[in-house]
Amino acid sequence: MKKDAVVVCDACHSREARVFKTTIIGGQARSVRLCEGCCANTLSPTEVDQIAAIEAASCRYCGGPYVTKVPGLSGMSMGGEDPEFVCGKCIAETARFFKQRFDEIRASGSKDEQRAALQKLEEEAALHMKRWISEGN
Numbered sequence: 001m002k003k004d005a006v007v008v009c010d011a012c013h014s015r016e017a018r019v020f021k022t023t024i025i026g027g028q029a030r031s032v033r034l035c036e037g038c039c040a041n042t043l044s045p046t047e048v049d050q051i052a053a054i055e056a057a058s059c060r061y062c063g064g065p066y067v068t069k070v071p072g073l074s075g076m077s078m079g080g081e082d083p084e085f086v087c088g089k090c091i092a093e094t095a096r097f098f099k100q101r102f103d104e105i106r107a108s109g110s111k112d113e114q115r116a117a118l119q120k121l122e123e124e125a126a127l128h129m130k131r132w133i134s135e136g137n
């Protein structure tokens, strides 16, 4: 694994890829690698800015690189929150946590209690992620 292989552009398959773009396709974080020429040809200035922002950002949970911009926590429609940067690893754990808590909440309490619990879920998830990271994940 010590070989310094050149990453080739996904578009032209000839030049070296220097721009890494992460997008969410069908709920999966996908990385697209482009050379500077193809990047300039295929992306609008807004997209180039977004790539720069993504490259400069780090995961809100673990501080790691390779982040994906998600619309609110774990892509859920919790209202018009600002997009957040989360790495693929933390997205997976957040999604797992949400699903587990959803099932627990749905199986217990009255409608009002469930609604109250769901409103606290985002906060709970943030705490869970902090704990999860501190456990060395």
Ligand SMILES: [Zn+2]
Pocket: 009, 010, 011, 012, 013, 014, 015, 034, 035, 036, 037, 038, 039
């Ligand atoms: Zn290219």
Ligand SMILES: [Zn+2]
Pocket: 059, 060, 061, 062, 063, 064, 086, 087, 088, 089, 090, 091
């Ligand atoms: Zn992370």
